[in-house]
Amino acid sequence: MTSSTIEAPRSPRPVARKRRVNWEKWGWLYMRGSGVLLIVLIAAHLFTNLIAGQGGVKAIDFAFVGGKWSNPFWKVWDTLLLWLALIHGSNGMRTIVNDYVSNPKVRKTMLIALLASSVVLLLLGTLVIYTFDPCPAGSLPSDLPSFCPAQ
């Protein structure tokens, strides 16, 4: 009475399981913690950018971002936003891949690609926040925005 013609969708659990660091628990906790923090960070981000400033959404341009990042407070704020949101998002993607990709090779490839892209984006984003200079020395005056002293 077995259905050899139809593949069983679920195989029995292996008896012996490896005991390692339980990342699943910390991942779950991280999602809750970062979620709460992100509500505050994103709400304040949207409020200062879109509502509090003069001119609302139309005021956002290169100069606006340059002005914000001259303040260390917003540098730290945006770094937190970047790291918490990007890891939150990629952990969510990891969850979806784990849930829905059944082929082990495809799953591993997707997880590695996800990890690599997240690391690159995190490092690149952090680099931009801390080395950002709207008026780099030695540039042609025609390349610089209007508010730079060299212009």
Next chain:
Amino acid sequence: MSTVLEERPAAADAIQKFTATMMIRRFDPDVDTEPRWQEFSVEMLPTDRVLDALHQIKWEQDGSLTFRRSCAHGVCGSDAMRINGRNRLACKTLMKDLDISKPVYVEAIKGLPLEKDLVVDMEPFFASYREVQPFLQSSSKPEKERLQSAEQRARFDDTTKCILCAACTSSCPVFWTDGQYFGPAAIVNAHRFIFDSRDEASEVRLDILNDKEGVWRCRTTFNCTEACPRGIQVTQAIAEVKAAVLRGRP
């Protein structure tokens, strides 16, 4: 009194039989390579259940129709099946509560190996049930019964109602796709002992469920809570186990 007696036959006459179309997902492992839908017409009373329709088909139309049922009163948990896309017990679903202007679709529960027609292999389900050690573990050997206050009993009352029908576990999308997840029913039955004041092995069960395939796989989809024919708040029970794992004690 007399008016009641006079009205009774009239009320009985008013009960109309109706014809319902049943679409049943058949699979015979000796003949079929793929499951197929088969249509049946059944004469039903409004008080009849889906199980009665299945009986009528098996007894009067096609004796090869295979399904599990035992008590037929919603206690044994044998006849969980997918009726119109929702996991329910065939013996607790009244035909009049379904939309009988359209065919009623009945198929086996998902996520477990299909054996024949509406029968699935329940072994993977019971394997994860066994793994959470669903029995009382206590070192004391009292002369009389183990005492427990009403409040202590109420703590895990909801999860004692489980009849192991697998309606919750086989409605869980994580269980469908991930072959190793414990599933809601196993966690519910772990909850029943984790929060029992008489039990001493809560930490062991919490450790088992703190696994990679344990409670953290739950995505709080609430499919299990919706499917449970006993009305157990399954997702809440899983959330309570999660909180207990974080605390490290019940």
